[in-house]
Structure formats: C-alpha cells, structure tokens
Amino acid sequence: MKKPLLVLSLCFITVLSFAQFTFSGKVVDAETKEPLQGASVFAQNTTKGTTTNSEGNFSLALEKGGYEIIFSFTGYNTKTINAEGHNQELTVELTKADNTMAEVVITSSNELEDGWERYGDFFLKHFIGATPFADSCTLINPQALKFLYFKRNDRLKILATEALQISNRSLGYDLRYELDSFVYFFKTDMNSYRGLCLYTEMEGTPEEQQVWKKNREEAYYGSRLHFLRSYYDSTLKQDGFTVDLVSKTNTNKFERLSNPYDTAYYFYDDSTGNVDLWFPVKASISYTKKPPAKEFLQQYKLPLNAKLQISYVDLSDGITIKPNGYFFDQKSWVNQGYWSWKNLADQLPYDYEPDR
Numbered sequence: 284m285k286k287p288l289l290v291l292s293l294c295f296i297t298v299l300s301f302a303q304f305t306f307s308g309k310v311v312d313a314e315t316k317e318p319l320q321g322a323s324v325f326a327q328n329t330t331k332g333t334t335t336n337s338e339g340n341f342s343l344a345l346e347k348g349g350y351e352i353i354f355s356f357t358g359y360n361t362k363t364i365n366a367e368g369h370n371q372e373l374t375v376e377l378t379k380a381d382n383t384m385a386e387v388v389i390t391s392s393n394e395l396e397d398g399w400e401r402y403g404d405f406f407l408k409h410f411i412g413a414t415p416f417a418d419s420c421t422l423i424n425p426q427a428l429k430f431l432y433f434k435r436n437d438r439l440k441i442l443a444t445e446a447l448q449i450s451n452r453s454l455g456y457d458l459r460y461e462l463d464s465f466v467y468f469f470k471t472d473m474n475s476y477r478g479l480c481l482y483t484e485m486e487g488t489p490e491e492q493q494v495w496k497k498n499r500e501e502a503y504y505g506s507r508l509h510f511l512r513s514y515y516d517s518t519l520k521q522d523g524f525t526v527d528l529v530s531k532t533n534t535n536k537f538e539r540l541s542n543p544y545d546t547a548y549y550f551y552d553d554s555t556g557n558v559d560l561w562f563p564v565k566a567s568i569s570y571t572k573k574p575p576a577k578e579f580l581q582q583y584k585l586p587l588n589a590k591l592q593i594s595y596v597d598l599s600d601g602i603t604i605k606p607n608g609y610f611f612d613q614k615s616w617v618n619q620g621y622w623s624w625k626n627l628a629d630q631l632p633y634d635y636e637p638d639r
Contacts (some may be wrong), residue, residue, distance in 0.1 A: 285404055294604075297310055298315075298422065304344075304366075306350075307341060307371070308341060309335075309340065309341070310354055311373075311375070312379075313376035318337070319335060319339050319369075322335040322356040324353070324354055325343075326351070326352055327479050327480065328633050329482060330489075331350075331634060347368050347606055348606045349367065349368065349610075350366040353461075358379060359378060359379055359403065360377060360379070362377055393432060393440075395432055399630075409476075411449065411626055414580065416453035416454065417626070418453075419451065419452040421449070421452075423447075424445065427443045427446075437470050439469070440465070442460040442464055443461075446461045446462075450485075451627075455487060456479055457490050460479070460480045461478050462476065463476075480627075495604050499637070500637050502625075502629045505592050506629070507594075507618070510524055511608040511610060512607070512608040514558065514560060515558045516544070525539065525571065527567040528562065538594070540566075547563060557604065558603070560610075567594075567595055567596075568593070568596060569593050570591065573592060574591070574592070575621055594620040594623070599617070602615050607633045608633060609633050
C-alpha cells in the first residue's frame with residue numbers, strides 16, 4: 284500500500300471512530316410472532332445493553348466498529364447477530380429452548396457434589412485471574428456453577444445454570460457473564476473458556492472514579508485490545524509493540540518482523556474499513572513501554588529484572604479487525620504468555636477509550 288493512500292485511509296478511520304450508528308428492532312417468538320417483553324439485548328463485551336419494552340422493541344446507540352449483538356430470553360435459545368457499523372433495523376425471532384440435553388448434563392454422573400469446595404479457588408484463578416486486580420473481584424453467585432470431572436482424559440469442565448454476576452472493584456465494573464463452558468486439561472496444563480459478557484459502570488465517589496480511571500489505563504496499555512487497535516491504526520511502533528515470528532529454520536528462535544504491514548500478514552480494505560491479519564506461524568508480541576508485573580514474574584519464576592511484556596499468539600486462521608479492536612473469528616486466536624495471565628479481572632469492554 285502506498286504511503287499517501289495509507290495516510291488518507293487513517294484520516295478516514297479517525298473520522299469514523301467518533302461517529303455513531305443505531306441498531307434497533309423488535310424481538311418476537313419465532314412460532315407465534317408475539318413480542319417478547321424483557322428480552323436482553325446487548326453488544327458482547329461492551330457496556331451497551333438494554334431490554335425490550337412491552338411491544339418487544341429495542342434500540343442501541345453504538346460507536347463505529349464491529350459488534351456481536353446478543354439476544355436472550357428465559358426459556359429461549361440465545362441468538363447472535365453481527366452489527367457492521369451502519370444503521371440497522373430488524374425483527375429478531377427467538378426459538379424456544381429444548382432443555383433436555385442441559386438436564387442430562389446437569390444430572391451427569393461426572394458431576395462433583397463438592398465441586399466448589401475442591402475447585403472453586405482453582406476456577407477463580409484461571410477464569411477471573413491471579414493478578415492484583417483479581418484480588419478485588421467477587422463472584423456473587425458461585426452456586427450457579429456445576430463442576431464435572433472426566434477421569435478418562437483428566438479433564439475438568441465447568442458449566443453455569445445462570446449468568447455469572449461478577450463485581451470488579453478494581454476497574455469499576457459489574458459484569459454479567461453468560462458462561463458457555465470452562466475446560467481445563469490437567470495433563471497439558473491448558474484451559475479455555477467461552478462466554479458472553481455485558482459490562483455495567485459502577486457508581487462511585489469522585490475519589491473512586493479517579494482510581495478506576497487510573498486502573499483502567501493500567502489494564503489497557505499493553506493489552507491485547509491495545510495491540511489490535513494499534514495494528515488497525517498502523518501505530519504499532521509508536522505505541523510500543525514489536526512482532527516476531529518463529530524462525531523458518533529454528534523453531535526455538537523468533538525473528539523480528541521488520542514490516543508488520545507487509546501484505547503477506549496485513550491488509551486494509553478501503554471498501555469495508557476492515558483490517559485482515561494473518562500470522563502463518565507462532566508470533567511473539569512484545570510491549571516495550573512497561574515491564575511485566577512483579578506478580579507475573581514471581582508466579583512463573585522468571586527474572587525479576589525482565590523489561591518486556593511478552594505474549595505468544597497462534598492463529599488457526601486469519602482474523603478481521605474492526606476499528607474498536609473487535610475481531611472475528613475469535614476462536615481463531617490462542618494466547619500464551621503475558622496476555623494469558625491477564626484474565627477477566629484485567630479485561631476491558633470494546634467501547635472503552637483511554638484519555639489521550
């Protein structure tokens with residue numbers, strides 16, 4: 284891409300980032316077409332959410348960017364629709380859920396009656412996190428969790444019978460997290476979890492608001508969200524990020540990607556305003572403007588004088604990045620290293636913007 288075109292594109296992106304669009308419509312029963320009052324409608328991993336009125340109507344005002352809009356209602360299957368950054372109005376039909384399989388799972392012989400006592404702290408450490416910010420997080424409804432252990436493959440699976448309510452006093456958010464599942468493999472020390480999250484801003488004193496502002500900035504700079512926005516804006520170097528890829532001749536060595544905007548890895552689509560990103564091999568992402576937390580170094584027995592926050596990324600497929608840092612398909616991205624240490628307690632919604 285020629286430099287003048289890149290400059291023009293970035294100017295266009297800047298204008299878009301301050302614009303809004305409206306995502307609105309009606310939620311109805313798929314069979315009867317009757318409106319569903321009180322259905323939950325929210326943009327996944329943001330503070331933007333609402334419920335439908337007596338006629339099933341809803342409206343969300345969103346900043347330009349990409350969003351997954353989640354529709355849920357008790358007794359119905361959850362539905363997800365992508366909002367693409369322009370005004371949309373639509374009718375959403377929800378189908379009634381068949382709870383037969385869910386009941387089979389909940390009554391499974393693999394369920395641990397003392398699951399919370401045995402694995403509650405373990406779950407919180409790997410789901411909410413073990414960072415300083417995690418110390419101020421509280422799971423309000425642990426009774427919603429169901430713990431299942433599968434001896435054959437030494438696997439722990441955790442489900443939830445209702446949305447998890449989490450209070451994050453470090454960042455000033457209340458979280459409503461619809462956990463799909465949490466899975467941990469003891470043999471490989473690997474875990475994964477999936478779910479849908481709605482953030483709500485806490486009300487606090489001016490002093491608390493200042494603490495939350497400072498902590499949110501601390502959580503943001505160097506984060507995956509910061510990295511993806513920097514990649515989108517072509518400001519990786521200015522923002523303190525470097526990208527290295529596994530060597531073609533030595534898999535134990537990483538080599539600096541001199542031009543991370545090479546079209547072999549990065550492509551800005553002028554027609555859609557999206558960025559496509561692809562790493563064909565494992566990538567090492569370093570943040571140079573802040574050293575890793577002492578707690579991270581101690582936990583993983585690393586030198587306490589380490590200067591860089593280093594994370595590793597495997598992409599099973601290319602991803603598409605939106606201006607707000609949202610990307611898809613999120614299943615294609617696997618973290619290791621520093622970012623994998625930063626779990627729910629250190630994560631921010633896609634509509635968060637630091638003060639410049």
